[in-house]
Amino acid sequence: MTSTTTIWKFRLLFGLGLYLLICGNTAPVFPLIAPIPRPDFIYCFMICWLVRQPASVSIVAVVTASLTTELLLLKTPGLWSALLLALCQYYFDNHERIRAWPFWLEWAFVVFTFALAQAICHLLLEITFLPAATVPSIFLHIGVTAIAYPPVVLMSNWVFRVTKPRSWETRMFNPIGPVGDTN
Amino acid sequence: MDRREGEQNRFVVNVRRLYTAITICALVLLFLVWRVESERMERVRAAIVDSLLPVIEFGARPIQYSVQLAGNLGEHLKQSKRIAELEQEVAQLEHWRVQASLLQDQNAELRDLLQATSSPAPFLVTAQVVADTSSEFRHSAVVKAGSENGVEDGWLALDSSGLVGRVWGVDRNSARIILLADPESKVPVRIGRDSRGLVVGDGALSPQLAFVSATTISPGAKVVTSGDDGVFVPDIPVGEVVVDPDQIFRVRLLGDLWNLDFVTLRAPDITPAPTVEGELISPVPLPTSGNSQ
DSSP: OHHHHHHHHHHHHHHHHHHHHHHHHHSTTSOSSOSSOOOOHHHHHHHHHHHHOGGGOOHHHHHHHHHHHHHHTTOOTTHHHHHHHHHHHHHHHHHHHHHTSOHHHHHHHHHHHHHHHHHHHHHHHHHTTOOOOOHHHHHHHHHHHHHHHHHHHHHHHHHHOOOOOOHHHHHHHOTTOSTTOOO | OHHHHHHHHHHHHHHHHHHHHHHHHHHHHHHHHHHHTHHHHHHHHHHHHHHHHHHHHHHHHHHHHHHHHHHHHHHHHHHHHHHHHHHHHHHHHHHHHHHHHHHHHHHHHHHHHHTOOOOOOOOEEEEEEEEEOOOSSOOEEEESOOGGGTOOTTOEEEOSSSEEEEEEEEOSSOEEEEETTSTTOEEEEEETTTEEEEEEOOSSSSOEEESOSSSOOOTTOEEEEOOTTSSSOTTOEEEEEEEOTTSOEEEEESSOSSSOOEEEEEOOOOOOOOOSGGGSOOOOOOOOHHHHO
């Protein structure tokens, strides 16, 4: 009962966090034309939570947030959401392994998967003759997102108390257990 | 017992995977449908953004206020000096106000003498920028005025200094503005007195100047809309010519794209089609064979 309540509490917090990030991203307080693209805070936030509290990340929340962002930012919706969802599933399946890594390795891997998803997205946009960002701006976008990941992890820790659970807590936060754990 | 629980876990994980796979397929299908039916789907986008806007605005307001408050604290320190400057400016402007009033009266008298008719005032709507929807390669903003306020696609967006973009997608209470820096933005302009060209957005704050008719243009030349496309009203100030380090001509915009709070949306001046038959030059009738004999 307690674990279910905790999971739902974290699910609500995850949804609230995504909502605030979308609002913050679209609030007209920063220059409309900035020389550097903004980091993908939503990606950082999702992966941070997937590694630390995987049971609180629901597919519905991921799809809703990414589709809303795509619709607001004038992107052709569906492609980035699909890539993000596939990445989320990968992280969900491997969170036990990634959680055991030191932070610098986790950070490098998060940046690598983001760069890979961006490359696939760019390639598919080019194939379908849709407007795509230039390669230098993609590199900049990856760079600023890489810089944004550690602060997002820190903020998630301070504001939402999202930390890597200790071994005895793993079961409580992840009731379905690690993949392949059939015994 | 453990084995049974393990099987249950495996089942849940497999269901989640299946659910994810189906959702990914649906998203890819949405992407393809949007690509094929982009024109119709953009109307769907405008409707969704219109309905989302109050929710986004509600969440963005505290963030906006906090950032503004932080900025205001810094500004507050400079205020006393600024007030003194403004008082001086007001005193100077008062003189100009009287001059303008006299000239306005004189202008009205002269118009009466000439029996001149003035063109109707353009239809303007002032709207607040409520969402910044710029991404790494698109530059747009959403304003709080839509079809209910009379706004239509293709209207011009101006700030107090000059052109900033045009309306691209309207719904009931909101409209999206494509800014001049957006790669989709192309505006025909007049450079200086008689040279023509195209201001093409490329993501930079100062868009490029392309297809210039003159062989040489001097930096600092004024750039205004030419109205050649029939969409943009002629003679609206856009900016001035600058040369970037790569020797590419660009336009330093007069409109402040960095701090866009309010924009004025202006209906394009459309020249009405001639309605009286006599205004058209009809083709000369060919002589019939009977008359020629």
